[in-house]
Amino acid sequence: MGPLLRIVARVAAGVLIGRGWVSLDTVDQVFNDPASDAAFEIIAGGIVWVGTEGFYLLAKRLGWRT
Numbered sequence: 001m002g003p004l005l006r007i008v009a010r011v012a013a014g015v016l017i018g019r020g021w022v023s024l025d026t027v028d029q030v031f032n033d034p035a036s037d038a039a040f041e042i043i044a045g046g047i048v049w050v051g052t053e054g055f056y057l058l059a060k061r062l063g064w065r066t
Contacts, residue, residue, distance in 0.1 A: 005044050006037070 013027045030036050058064075 005040050009040055 010031070013022070013031070016022045017024055017027060
């Protein structure tokens with residue numbers, strides 16, 4: 001999941017640079033920091049966890065069964 005997440009993050013960074021919201025130097029600093037890889041993976045894991053729990057609660061509320 002790490003490589004896919006890095007690709008998505010770089011595309012998002014390209015959009016932010018293109019819109020002028022961040023500078024190229026700032027993006028270089030973030031992507032050259034090894035801790036940013038870990039942070040991206042933690043954030044992605046959290047998003048997946050929240051999505052899974054959300055669907056579980058929705059299924060429980062709506063009475064879905066397998």
